[in-house]
Amino acid sequence: MIDQDAKLEELQRLRTRTLSDIARLRDELHAEIEPASATDDDSADVAADIYERSKIISLIQSMEAKLHAVDHAISVAAKGRYGICEVCGVEIPAERLEIMPETTLCVNCASKLEQGIRRHQILASTPQTVDFYEDFEEEADDADDDI
Secondary structure, three states, X not given: OOOHHHHHHHHHHHHHHHHHXXXXXXXXXXXXXHHHHHOOOOHHHHHXXXXXXXXXXXXXXXXXHHHHHHHHHHHHHHOOOOOEOOOOOOEOOXXXXXXXXXXXXXXXHHHHHHHHHHHHHHHHHOOOOOOHHHHHHHHHHHHHHHO
16 A cells, blocks of 8 residues: 555655756746847847757647646645546555556556546547538529429
8 A cells, every 4th residue: 555645745745846947947948039039130049049949849848748747746645545447446556656656547548548647638639521512512402393
């Protein structure tokens, strides 16, 4: 059985480190923005600056998502349910919790969730085709029937 208090302390330390990493990345982003504003002469330099900024922004977004997961895991641990899958109720293997202490799902449930998210993203990005002529063809057929 997992020592809930010890895990809660570990998660709180992880939260502090994650907040520190986010602050460091934001400082780095701010430092990247200032030089680009001062000298916008060379388009290659501007492109490199934009690339660096987008990389940092992406890292910040990833760290913020991790922070959200850590906060959720802290709330689960505070209820004494850390290490138990929130979906199916099985005990999450210690190896998984070592690698991803912020997880609240077993591998099986996390995989199903990811598949569902991917499926939704694919469906959302697939353009829906509408056959506008279909309505006109039906109206033409109806008109022919009336004659």
